[in-house]
Amino acid sequence: MIIFWGSKGYTKELGHTQTSIECGHCNNVEPWQIMETGRKFTLYxxxxxxxxxxxxxxxxxxxxxxxxEKSEIEKYLNY
Ligand SMILES: [Zn+2]
Known part of the structure; x- marks a missing residue:
């Protein structure tokens, strides 16, 4: 019997900061996104x-x- 298993990457948006932040890369001033990324174990x-x-x-x-860090999420959601 062959068992098919693998994994899949995912990204989930958790929210955004209350305050606009100036981006040091593109200079836009926007509330920043808080994202969770990871992989999901898949079976069939x-x-x-x-x-x-x-x-x-x-x-x-x-x-x-x-x-x-996970513990910083709350801080950024209320930033
Ligand atoms: Zn930017």
Whole structure:
């Protein structure tokens, strides 16, 4: 019997900052996005559970940004 398993990358938007931030890359002033990215373990192409999560704040215009800790998400959502 062959078991098909694999993984799939995903990105989820968690929200955005309350304050506009000037991007050091494209100079646009916008609220930045807070993103979760990771991979989902799949069995027979059905996504089962996520792993390897990481969190980012990024500029919505050019996607420039940096990684943050899970504990910092609240702080950025209220920034
Ligand atoms: Zn930018």
């Amino acid at each position: 192409w059905i996504p089962l559970f996520p792993y390897g999560k990481s969190y980012y704040v990024s500029c919505p215009v050019c996607q420039y940004g940096h990684e943050i």
